[in-house]
Amino acid sequence: MANRVYPLICYISRLTKRLNPRLMTGIILISFLILIALLAPLITWYPPLKSLVGKPFTPPNLQHPFGTDDLGRDIYTNVIYGIRTSLTIGVSSVIIALLIGVIAGVLAGYYSGIVEDVLMRLTDMTLILPQFLLALVIVAIFGQSFQNIILAIGIVSWPGIARMLRAEFLSIKERPFIEAARAVGLSDMRIIFGEILPNAIPAVIPYVVLQVNTAILVEAGLGFLGVGDPNVPSLGLMLNTAQQYLTRSWWMALFPGLVLSFLVVALNLLGDGLIDYMNPRLRKR
Amino acid sequence: MSPLVAFVIRRLLQYIPMILVVIVVIFILVRMAPGDPTYILVGEVGDESFVQAARERLGLNKPLHEQFLIYILNVFRGDLGYSYLRSESVSKLIIDRIPATLILVLTAMFISAAVGIIIGTISAARRGILDISLSLLTLFGISIPYFWLGQMILIVFSVYLGLFPLGGMISVGMDYQGINYALDIIYHLTLPALTLAIFNIAFTTKITRGSVLEALTQDYIITARSKGIPERRVIFRHALRNALIPVVTYTGFNTGVLLVGAILTETVFAWPGMGSLLYDSIRLRDYPVVLGIFIYGSIMVIIANLIVDILYGILDPRIRMR
Numbered sequence: 127m128a129n130r131v132y133p134l135i136c137y138i139s140r141l142t143k144r145l146n147p148r149l150m151t152g153i154i155l156i157s158f159l160i161l162i163a164l165l166a167p168l169i170t171w172y173p174p175l176k177s178l179v180g181k182p183f184t185p186p187n188l189q190h191p192f193g194t195d196d197l198g199r200d201i202y203t204n205v206i207y208g209i210r211t212s213l214t215i216g217v218s219s220v221i222i223a224l225l226i227g228v229i230a231g232v233l234a235g236y237y238s239g240i241v242e243d244v245l246m247r248l249t250d251m252t253l254i255l256p257q258f259l260l261a262l263v264i265v266a267i268f269g270q271s272f273q274n275i276i277l278a279i280g281i282v283s284w285p286g287i288a289r290m291l292r293a294e295f296l297s298i299k300e301r302p303f304i305e306a307a308r309a310v311g312l313s314d315m316r317i318i319f320g321e322i323l324p325n326a327i328p329a330v331i332p333y334v335v336l337q338v339n340t341a342i343l344v345e346a347g348l349g350f351l352g353v354g355d356p357n358v359p360s361l362g363l364m365l366n367t368a369q370q371y372l373t374r375s376w377w378m379a380l381f382p383g384l385v386l387s388f389l390v391v392a393l394n395l396l397g398d399g400l401i402d403y404m405n406p407r408l409r410k411r
Numbered sequence: 412m413s414p415l416v417a418f419v420i421r422r423l424l425q426y427i428p429m430i431l432v433v434i435v436v437i438f439i440l441v442r443m444a445p446g447d448p449t450y451i452l453v454g455e456v457g458d459e460s461f462v463q464a465a466r467e468r469l470g471l472n473k474p475l476h477e478q479f480l481i482y483i484l485n486v487f488r489g490d491l492g493y494s495y496l497r498s499e500s501v502s503k504l505i506i507d508r509i510p511a512t513l514i515l516v517l518t519a520m521f522i523s524a525a526v527g528i529i530i531g532t533i534s535a536a537r538r539g540i541l542d543i544s545l546s547l548l549t550l551f552g553i554s555i556p557y558f559w560l561g562q563m564i565l566i567v568f569s570v571y572l573g574l575f576p577l578g579g580m581i582s583v584g585m586d587y588q589g590i591n592y593a594l595d596i597i598y599h600l601t602l603p604a605l606t607l608a609i610f611n612i613a614f615t616t617k618i619t620r621g622s623v624l625e626a627l628t629q630d631y632i633i634t635a636r637s638k639g640i641p642e643r644r645v646i647f648r649h650a651l652r653n654a655l656i657p658v659v660t661y662t663g664f665n666t667g668v669l670l671v672g673a674i675l676t677e678t679v680f681a682w683p684g685m686g687s688l689l690y691d692s693i694r695l696r697d698y699p700v701v702l703g704i705f706i707y708g709s710i711m712v713i714i715a716n717l718i719v720d721i722l723y724g725i726l727d728p729r730i731r732m733r
Contacts, residue, residue, distance in 0.1 A: 251432050254664075256712055258671040259705045260436070266693060266701050267444040267451050343556060347675055350558050352693050365559055369679065373577070376566050383559030390554040398550075 133324045149399025155392035163210040172200040174207040174359045183375050193377035195367055201378065205385050207359035212389055215276055216342040220334060222280025223341075227287030228323075234288065235295025236318055246292070249285040257282040258344055265353050272355045275348065279341045290333050294326035332400035339393040346386055361386045418724045426717045433709045434486050437702055438479055451698045452492055461495065491706060492699040494692075501703040505685060509707070511580060512684030516666075516673045518600060519607035524662055526608070527615025528655070534616065535623035536646045545616070552613025557672055561606040561679035568602060575602050578681030603680040607672050611665075618661045622654035629653070663719030667712040674708075 145153075162169070172179040178198040186193045192201035234245040264278035298304065299322060307321050348354055349362020356363065361382045368379035441448050453465045466472055469492075470481040485491070491501040534545040569575045576582070580599050587595045626632065627650050635649045636642075677686030685704055692700035 251429050254429065254667065254712060254716055255433065255436075256667040256671055256705075256708050259674075259708050262689075262693075263437070263701060263705045264440060267440060267698060269445065346556055347558065347671070350556075350675060351678060351690055365562065369562065372562060372566055373570050376570075379559065379562045379566065383556065383562065386559065387551075387555045390556065391550060394550060394554050 133328065146399055146402050148395050149403055152392055152394075152396030152399045155388070156396055159209055159389055159392060160213065162206060163213050166206045166210055170200075170203040170206050172203045174203050175199060175357070179203075183371070185375075186377050192381040193375065195364070195375075195378050196371060201364070201381055204359040204364060205361065205382050208361040208364065208382060209385060209389065211358050211360050212342045212345060212386070215272075215279065215345045216338040216393075218276045219279035219283065219341045219345075220338045222277065223283040223287055223337065224334065226281070226284035228291060230284065231288035231291025232295060232318055232323065235292035236299060236314070236322070242292075245288070249288050252282075253285040253289070258347060261344055262348055262351065262353055265348060270353055270355055272358050275345060275355060279344050282344075283337055283341060286337065287330065287334065290330050291326055294329050295322055298322050298325050329404065332397050332404060335393060335400060336397035339390055339397060342386075342389060342393070415724065419721055422717060422720050422724070426713055426720075429713050430710060431483075433706055433713075434483055437706065438482055441702070442475070451702070453495060453699065465493075486706065491703040494697055494700050496695050496697045497700075501699045504688060504700060505703050505707050508683065508685045508688050509711075511682060512670070512673050512677065512686065514596075514600065515603055515607060515677065515682060515684060516669050518604040519611055519673070520662065520669060522604065522608040523611035523615050524658075527612045528619050528651075528658060530612070531616040531619025531658075532623050532646060532651050532654075535620045535627065535650075536642075546620075549613045549616045549620075552609055553617065555610075557606055557610040558675040558679055560609065561603065561676050564602055564606055565679060575599075578679075580683050599680075599682075603676050603682050606679070607669070607676045610672060611669060614665070615658065615662065619654065619658050622657045623650050626650040626654040660719070663722075664716060666715035667708075670708055670712060 166174075176199060179200050180190050180194040180198050182194060182196055182198040184190055184194040184198075190200050190202060192205060194200055195204075230245050230249060234242045234249070261275075261278040261282045264281065265274050268274045268278070304317060304321060307317050312321070345354075345360070346362035346365070349360045350365045350369070352363075352366050354360045354363040354366070364382040365379060365386075368375070368382070371378055441451050444451060449462055449466050449469070449471055452469055452471075453462060470478050473481075489502050491505075493500050494504060497504060530545060534542050534549075565577070569577050576599050578599075581587070581592070581595050582599075585595065623646070627646075632645060632650055635645045640649075673684065674686030674689055676682070677684045678690045681687060685708070688700065689704050691697075692704070
């Protein structure tokens with residue numbers, strides 16, 4: 127047990143000791159956005175997605191700070207709930223990707239030979255395919271529901287995680303303490319999940335954060351092409367609607383996109399900050 | 412057989428199975444989807460006799476393995492089905508759109524490679540305020556969703572300033588010939604290419620900067636400096652040259668991202684490429700075309716990767732041996 131917890135404690139204590147400015151900004155911005163997402167019902171004054179809470183195509187004013195859209199829905203409300211949707215989709219789809227990626231990466235990294243060959247060929251092939259288009263095809267033919275979007279994005283984003291984990295496994299399994307674990311006769315499962323995985327995870331964390339980011343952008347891109355769940359407020363779908371009225375209502379495009387960019391900037395800062403933090407060679411300069 | 416030819420053949424044999432994987436993925440997905448696969452392969456046409464005829468033709472009433480063989484043979488013959496909604500074969504619809512997409516992708520690729528490498532090197536060489544502000548710009552360039560950036564650029568430059576057209580590839584009804592025709596296309600291309608390039612410049616800058624920084628820590632840089640070579644020469648001749656390898660890899664293997672970028676950008680500017688076709692097909696629920704675009708897009712990306720791989724083998728003899 128101590129073996130499992132110790133690396134994590136080390137990791138967290140190192141984390142709080144020396145934060146670089148990017149990481150710091152990232153953490154603050156993301157906490158702020160998560161807070162907004164959690165408090166959505168308290169800081170908005172219309173139900174999300176409700177039509178005709180105002181006159182359609184109203185420019186920004188006091189009742190509607192971001193204006194209203196073609197159906198008279200309040201853009202401010204939908205944008206705030208949109209953050210919620212983006213974060214939910216980003217995190218849940220990455221959890222799915224992690225489940226598949228950890229299994230594939232761990233197996234390929236620990237067992238050499240045919241298992242590794244087959245898994246890595248499969249990973250490489252999936253990595254080359256345009257993942258966005260694959261997600262789009264999945265959602266388009268399986269139905270445009272919230273769950274399907276999460277599943278589709280999760281299914282297309284596992285290969286990157288698998289590769290990273292495999293690389294970590296390959297280097298860690300050669301270290302003396304693994305040899306020691308083998309020598310005392312620990313089972314493969316114990317070695318994989320009790321010894322190697324906890325040591326491999328820190329290196330993968332920044333990548334996972336950036337993957338959440340990609341997932342959010344994929345969801346927005348799908349929404350922008352009209353592939354989304356119309357019953358859930360989505361920043362991408364809002365930009366899709368806005369596209370039809372670009373010449374008359376700029377606010378329909380401006381605000382959802384601004385918030386989406388803000389979200390992505392925050393996650394990029396967090397991810398890049400973590401990478402810098404983990405790579406001391408680059409950090410010193 | 413010369414080693415180079417052998418190398419090319421080996422690579423070809425590695426990449427062809429990937430196309431097979433694409434087809435298998437599509438086949439499995441269509442069969443797993445809820446409802447009758449005929450509607451996905453034909454589109455929602457409504458006419459029952461049509462659907463029945465298509466079912467016969469695609470062999471959908473035969474056992475699964477026969478369906479699979481029929482499907483693979485059809486794809487390799489270039490037959491991706493027929494779009495009943497548009498009365499046109501799917502392949503023809505897509506192939507007609509490929510040149511426009513390629514123009515956009517290649518223009519953006521060249522602009523971003525040139526600009527990104529220069530900015531990235533400068534950013535790495537000059538630490539301090541310039542580097543920090545360039546890094547910030549890069550961060551925004553990477554983060555801002557380019558389709559939204561395109562919308563903003565369109566609103567400012569076309570809707571409010573009226574400097575550029577609202578969309579399309581040529582001015583309708585002008586019938587330009589020769590040089591004017593080319594100029595007209597460039598005029599329409601400017602904003603979409605700029606949008607796509609901005610995103611990619613940011614990425615190229617980021618990769619170049621990291622790569623040059625890495626190269627600057629190497630021993631041969633210390634050697635070069637201690638020999639008294641001017642700093643500018645050290646950076647551009649010694650560091651950048653070695654730093655370019657990851658940048659080139661990135662540019663080559665990034666085609667998939669750029670293709671998706673083009674698809675989204677085209678939608679904003681109504682640029683008549685594969686993206687606009689995809690957008691319309693999603694709206695019309697013209698599934699055969701959506702599937703076709705995935706297949707063609709994947710094949711384009713596979714070919715681009717193959718080209719980069721082979722170029723590598725030609726440029727670097729060590730890789731050929733592996």
